[in-house]
Amino acid sequence: MDVLHNISFSVQKGGVFGLLGKNGAGKTTIINIIMGFLRPTAGFCRVLGEPGHALSPPTRSRIGLLHERFIQYDFMSIAELERYYAGFYPRWERELFFDLVNRLQVPYERTLGRLSCGQRSQVVLGLIVAQRPDLMILDDYSMGLDVGYRRLFVEYLGEYVQKYGTTILITSHIVQELDPIIDNLIILDHGRVCISGRKQAFMEEFQCFSFERSPSAERLEEGEMLVRVEHVGGRTLVHGFITGAELAGYLDAHGVSHETLRRLPMNFEDAFIGLTGKY
Numbered sequence: 001m002d003v004l005h006n007i008s009f010s011v012q013k014g015g016v017f018g019l020l021g022k023n024g025a026g027k028t029t030i031i032n033i034i035m036g037f038l039r040p041t042a043g044f045c046r047v048l049g050e051p052g053h054a055l056s057p058p059t060r061s062r063i064g065l066l067h068e069r070f071i072q073y074d075f076m077s078i079a080e081l082e083r084y085y086a087g088f089y090p091r092w093e094r095e096l097f098f099d100l101v102n103r104l105q106v107p108y109e110r111t112l113g114r115l116s117c118g119q120r121s122q123v124v125l126g127l128i129v130a131q132r133p134d135l136m137i138l139d140d141y142s143m144g145l146d147v148g149y150r151r152l153f154v155e156y157l158g159e160y161v162q163k164y165g166t167t168i169l170i171t172s173h174i175v176q177e178l179d180p181i182i183d184n185l186i187i188l189d190h191g192r193v194c195i196s197g198r199k200q201a202f203m204e205e206f207q208c209f210s211f212e213r214s215p216s217a218e219r220l221e222e223g224e225m226l227v228r229v230e231h232v233g234g235r236t237l238v239h240g241f242i243t244g245a246e247l248a249g250y251l252d253a254h255g256v257s258h259e260t261l262r263r264l265p266m267n268f269e270d271a272f273i274g275l276t277g278k279y
């Protein structure tokens with residue numbers, strides 16, 4: 001059975017592209033296709049001008065990949081890792097590695113295997129930013145990282161993109177934290193695209209409304225217009241790509257009273273959950 005269906009998107013150069021979706025939505029599968037670890041059963045994937053399944057070594061070296069926090073070389077110390085990686089990447093900047101890693105305040109002689117989970121993640125992120133890749137792919141970068149470091153890293157990425165013009169493809173389940181840096185996004189649901197485009201447009205067009213619950217409101221059905229209908233306590237909540245006036249017209253047409261209709265403000269995470277559902 002195919003994991004992805006009719007996926008089509010392009011990532012523009014320079015900027016942060018969010019690849020979002022619930023567990024099992026297909027994010028890692030897309031990254032595996034981009035990197036050529038999996039070959040799509042239909043269609044094609046082009047990365048930096050080359051087919052994903054046949055990336056040449058020079059092109060591959062332009063991609064900095066954090067792949068489900070792969071940790072290898074547990075036996076190497078922080079200093080040895082830095083020297084080892086430096087040999088593979090022509091644009092390696094050791095200052096960028098140590099700038100991040102120094103915040104750990106652990107001796108460079110300590111091996112990766114003797115670091116905590118979050119500390120290892122911090123070292124791996126240092127190894128990626130020091131590559132100065134043209135394309136940085138960060139799959140679930142936030143696993144194991146404490147809240148302060150996550151905030152620091154998102155701010156760091158924002159500045160990194162400004163300075164180096166790097167293109168970043170990022171996935172995370174801590175959706176709200178990505179809000180300040182994502183320009184474009186794709187939201188997947190069960191291997192299908194629900195949303196693709198500019199994040200700002202999504203936030204402007206996707207709305208949440210509330211009105212008093214009634215028997216007629218309970219008969220409203222979800223569909224293209226009303227993406228999600230929920231009844232919470234005495235209120236009915238509706239999410240959709242719809243304005244207040246359009247919703248009022250729709251409710252009138254369906255005999256649902258809406259004197260108390262009001263729009264509820266949403267942050268990025270609210271909108272993501274409103275679109276994809278709690279479960």
Ligand SMILES: Nc1ncnc2c1ncn2[C@@H]1O[C@H](COP(=O)(O)OP(=O)(O)OP(=O)(O)O)[C@@H](O)[C@H]1O
Pocket residue numbers: 003021022023024025026027028029030
């Ligand atoms: N090796 C595999 N063989 C068969 N199916 C797989 C394999 N790996 C993943 N899947 C299935 O493919 C679907 C997408 O998985 P994928 O790992 O791409 O999701 P994801 O969006 O990265 O999820 P998560 O947020 O949980 O990491 C899931 O239904 C998963 O069960």
